[in-house]
Amino acid sequence: TQLLEQSPQFLSIQEGENLTVYCNSSSVFSSLQWYRQEPGEGPVLLVTVVTGGEVKKLKRLTFQFGDARKDSSLHITAAQPGDTGLYLCAGSNFGNEKLTFGTGTRLTIIP
């Protein structure tokens, strides 16, 4: 069974600070996605990374896929209250058409 562990589980920081969220597994994934979910809503896809070592930027968010494709990180610069939400990583493998979701990081940005 493939598992994705996210850390930290909870994170509460002041507006303007930087933060990093981690997603780790002992298994290799063909691709990895990051989602953000707000209360009462479904997760919204932020990014997909497919190549080991790949780095993608989405405004103040920077996503990195580990060289061995077993882990990923999400770095947010100058966090804003609108970044508040549950961040989920999810991995998939070719030939296995299901996503394995991480345990989630609940992020709160304090104005």
Next chain:
Amino acid sequence: KAGVTQTPRYLIKTRGQQVTLSCSPISGHRSVSWYQQTPGQGLQFLFEYFSETQRNKGNFPGRFSGRQFSNSRSEMNVSTLELGDSALYLCASSPTAANTEAFFGQGTRLTVV
């Protein structure tokens, strides 16, 4: 383009009853997946359909079942409801057969009393 639509948004059922949830994927998406989300277990995969065929099934009892129609719309059914089935049920559709990216609906909040 309309997003993934799930109905109903909220549902209250009694133990022992059965329930059917509906999902309409994004137009053109043929892959539909279902997930159960609870505070304790997070997002758990239920099953995935592509062109009316179930390709993958998660680790849930047989009380959980689903199907997909020729127009890609999907339903999931839970029979003999238990208190522990209370959860947010999420449907996601994907544009490719590889299902590497999921676009989620708002979910159906099921409460079993």
